[in-house]
Amino acid sequence: MANQLFYLSLAVIWLMLLYHMFLMQGGYFHYLRYPRRIAEWERNRQPLPKVSILIPAHNEEVVIERTLKAMVRLDYPKDKLEIVLINDNSSDRTGEIGDSFARRYPFVKVVHTRPPNAGKGKSGALNQGLKQATGEVIAVYDADNTPERKAVYYLVLALQNDPKAGAVVGKFRVINANRNLLTRFINIETICFQWMAQAGRFNWFGITTIPGTNFAIRRSLIDELEGWDEKALAEDTELTIRVYNAGYMIRFFPAAITWEQEPEQWRVWWKQRTRWARGNQYVVLKYMWRLFSLKKKSIMFDLVYFFFTYFLFFMGVIVSDLLFVTNLFVDLKLTVGAVAILLWILAYLLYVTEVMIALSIEKTEFNYKNFLVVLFMYFTYSQMWILLVIYALFLEAKRVLLRQESRWYKTERFSTKRGQGAIKENR
Incomplete structure (x- = not known):
């Protein structure tokens, strides 16, 4: 039995x-x-629509000024641009900083939320901002984002020229990638599993997942969908399912680039990624039971992928590791022969190859230092994800069984100007 479980787990990993x-x-x-x-x-020049940029912000004093400076510098007609900062019940200077920009720029407005309609998470803040937005297109950026000058223009350009697209997604890069080993790990993860995986899924299957930032959606569509699901911790993934089910597609267009700050401490990373994992598990459980009733059949593939990732794949890794370690102390009659060891080695080499292929598309990232980081990353960062998914499953199961209310964790920001050179080079 142990042998069968071990080889089944190995097959799942390889798949x-x-x-x-x-x-x-x-x-x-x-x-x-x-x-x-x-x-x-651009040859099919059309009048640009009015765009409302929603920026949900709760206690973002550390980063919000830099973000608003990037927003007012966007290459988009200012008479067709509306920047809506949602100051979501902040107790710091977030609202004050936003108000100072609103006084200087007529296209900037600040929405101050107060209880009971405040402090409930990103989805709630976005819904409050949506009520005040007047644009034909709604763009969303996190409070730590500094989009490149033409980012919003490219999002709109893609929407205008693809009537089947209900939303357009850009790519994001890590502004503090060189801060420490953790941010280097996250930078590599972002390029591989956000940039390249998004592009690959769109290339092969015409499927893209809306991220939490740097995307634009038609106002008519988000109104039809009645805004964001305030119970979802991963509001972006949940919205993706509903956009496809409404009969639209989502285009991935990496010409639209934003730079964002990532966690610089492991405890912050753990809390943020736990929210992500729990949010995606919520989406899988919400939609898997009605998988075959979804109108857009292609999204079935995405749901199966999420189920495979957050349940089967990680379970496969955990089971194979547990069996191998247990067999060192207790005889499970496990016959891990040369073939299995060879498969493990080949799996590691395949992992390294995949990551280096992804890094090769970014000129500044394909280097010897990152190669060494990737070699180390498999045994550290990737293994941390396994523990995190187990923990997230435990929390989500407890929430469902005890009927607890979901609590949204706001990622802690860090005051830093590091990485500005990287942005300037790409603008």
Whole structure:
């Protein structure tokens, strides 16, 4: 029995690795092709619509000034731009800083929320901001984001030229990537599993997941969907399902770039990623039971992928590791032969190859230092994700059984100007 479980677990791991290699290839093809779209679309010059940018902010005093400075510098007609900062019951200077920008720039407005309609999380803040927005297109950015000057323009350009797209997603980069080992791990993870995986899924299947930032959605569509689900910790993934189910597609267009700050401490990373994992588990459980009733059948593939990732894949890794370690102390009659060891080694080499392929598309990231980080990353950062998913499953199961209310964790920000050079080089 132990042998069968072990080899089944190994098969699950390999299936996921091969699938991700497939995505990396598709992502690379998309990377080669998407720039041609810009010239083609710009020849079809159309009047630009009014855009409302929603920025939910709760106690974001540390980063909000830098974010608002980036917003007012956007290359988009100011008479068609509306920046809506949602000061969600902050107890620091977030609202004060926002009000100072509103006094200087007529296209900036601040929405101050107060209890009972405040402090309930990002979805609630976005819904409050949506009520005050007047644009035909709604763009969303987190409070720690500094989009490149043409980011919003590219999002709108893609929406204008793709009537089937209900939303357009850009890519994001890590502003503090060189701060420490953790931020280097996150930077590599972002390029591989946000940038390249998104591009690969869009290239092969026409599927993209809305992230929490740097995306634009048609106002008519978000109104039809009645805003964001305030119970969802991963409001972006949940919204993705509803957009597809409404009959629209979501386009991935990496010309739209934003830079964001990532956690610089492990405890902050743990809390943020736990929220992400729990949020995605919520979405899977919410929609899996009505999988075959979804109108857009292609999204079934995405739900199965999330189920595979957050349940089967991690369970496969955990079971194989537990069996192998237990067999060192208790004889489980486990016959881990040369073939199994070879498969483990090949899996590691495949992991390294996948990551380096992804890094090769960013000129500043394909280097010897990152290669060494990737070698180390498999045995540290990747293994931390296993523990985190187990913990998230425990919390989510407890919430469901005890009927607890979901609590939204706001990621702690860090005061830093590091990484500004990287932004300037890419603007």
